[in-house]
Amino acid sequence: MIQAQNLTKKFGDFVALDSISCTIPEGCVYGMVGSNGAGKSTFLRAITGVYRPDAGTVLIDGQPIYENPGKKREIAYVPDGLFFLAGASMNRMADLYAAVHPDFDRMRFQKLTKTFNLDPKKAINTFSKGMKRQAATILALSTHPQYIFFDETFDGLDPIMRNVVKNLICEDVLERGATAIITSHSLRELEDTCDQLALLHKGGLVLESDIGNLKTSLFKVQIAFNHEFGEEDLAALNILNFVKRGSVANLIVRGDREETVAQLSALSPVLLDVLPLSLEEVFTYEMEALGYTAGDMLEV
Numbered sequence: 001m002i003q004a005q006n007l008t009k010k011f012g013d014f015v016a017l018d019s020i021s022c023t024i025p026e027g028c029v030y031g032m033v034g035s036n037g038a039g040k041s042t043f044l045r046a047i048t049g050v051y052r053p054d055a056g057t058v059l060i061d062g063q064p065i066y067e068n069p070g071k072k073r074e075i076a077y078v079p080d081g082l083f084f085l086a087g088a089s090m091n092r093m094a095d096l097y098a099a100v101h102p103d104f105d106r107m108r109f110q111k112l113t114k115t116f117n118l119d120p121k122k123a124i125n126t127f128s129k130g131m132k133r134q135a136a137t138i139l140a141l142s143t144h145p146q147y148i149f150f151d152e153t154f155d156g157l158d159p160i161m162r163n164v165v166k167n168l169i170c171e172d173v174l175e176r177g178a179t180a181i182i183t184s185h186s187l188r189e190l191e192d193t194c195d196q197l198a199l200l201h202k203g204g205l206v207l208e209s210d211i212g213n214l215k216t217s218l219f220k221v222q223i224a225f226n227h228e229f230g231e232e233d234l235a236a237l238n239i240l241n242f243v244k245r246g247s248v249a250n251l252i253v254r255g256d257r258e259e260t261v262a263q264l265s266a267l268s269p270v271l272l273d274v275l276p277l278s279l280e281e282v283f284t285y286e287m288e289a290l291g292y293t294a295g296d297m298l299e300v
Contacts (some may be wrong), residue, residue, distance in 0.1 A: 001026055002047060002147070002179065006056035009042050016042040018203035019056065024196075027177045029169065031190035033283060034200035040183040041080055043200070044149050047181075048077045060147065073101055076145035078136045080152040090120040090135050094142070101143040109142040115164065130156040137165055141172065148172060148180040154189050166193050191279045199286060207286055211279070218282050221251040223264060224271035236263060240285050252277070252285050 002024040009017040017039045024030045032040045045051045047058050049065040049072055057064065063071050084093055090113060098104035113120045116134045118127075124135055133156050140148065148169060154162045170193070172178040184190050190197060197214055199207040209217070218240070224247050231242040234251070237260060241252035248271065253260055257274060264272055277285075 001061060002181075003059045004043075004047065004056065005059075007043070007046060007053055007058060008055035009039075009046055009051055010054050015203050017046065017053075020200075020203070020205045021056075022198065022205060022208060024179060024181065026179050027173060028195040029173055029180045029182065029193055031194035031197045032181065032183045032200060033185070033187060033190065033197065034206075035202070035287065037202075038200035039203040040200055041151050042203075044077065044079070044151050044181065044183065048072070048075055048149055050077075073103075074146040075149065076140035076143050076147070077149045078133075078140050078151065078153075080155070082132050082136050084124045084132070084135075087123055087125065089123055090118065090138070093124070093135070093139055094120070097139050097143060101145075103144045105142050105144055108144070109138060112138040112142065112168075116161070128156075130158060130161065133157060134161060134165075137168070141168055144176070145172075146176075146178055148178055150180070150182045153182045153184055155184075162189065169193070187280045187283055197279075199283060201287070214279060214282050218252060218254050218277050218285060219257055219260075220275040220277055220281075221253055221260070221264065222248060222271060222273040222275070223251065223269050224248045225267070226270050234264075240288070252281075 004023075005021050007017050007020040008015070020039075020043065032043065034040055042051065046053055047060070047065060049068060052066050058066070060071055060074075065071055085096065088096075094104070094106070094109050098106070110120075116138060118131060118135060118138070124132060127135060137150075150169075153165065157165065169180050169182070173180055182190065182194070191211070194211060196208070196210050198205060207214070229249070230244070231239060234242075237251070238254045239251050240254055243250045261272070261274055
């Protein structure tokens, strides 16, 4: 279990993480999305012990992670900016990983290099961007980590390799009870992979919930009456977005679905449809509620 309590990290006057508190249970895939510069990468570096928090705590299985080499051996971290020894092949990098991680599995390493069709004897600096990320993924997963942290997991991977990586992560979570945290700018990639999702913005945790609750906390309503009406006539609802075209209005509403339907039905509309939102739409409207447009702040 990962526990962050009032986690704060600053770089000069810039607050990268602003008192974040969250609990990430064992055996789940936890996804993180957010505005540019929201603090996703900083959060991963803090919970892997790369950064020392300026305030607050990070505990993994009840132990502080900073300067805790024993606990760090249970972690595999693939950062957004990949690093390999100069001129190293995957075999040389495997030797390095094995020296740090006693559980490094040479057989799994060899199997995965074949799965990804990579030559472990070839210098990694000759690989493409996607191949380098594949190499980093192979090395990380070969350590049999209890905690798997991927920053921009699918960056540079083609659709087939994205599915392979997704399946490998899910296998480790299901078969070994590992815990995975993955960040991505693609909500579509996370939607069918994660158990829980968190939305970060300006160093703060804006929203955290399981996939099901995220999808059902907001919903779309199409409504029409046989008389003129406007948003003010529906003021009892928590409306995030109201657009009317002709006699039909489209609303984005936050609240209890059944209660909302009952309230609207009592007004005797001639049209009333309640539709679910995609995960992408949920995050779009959450960001707009904060005063930011998805086009500016989220890559979806």
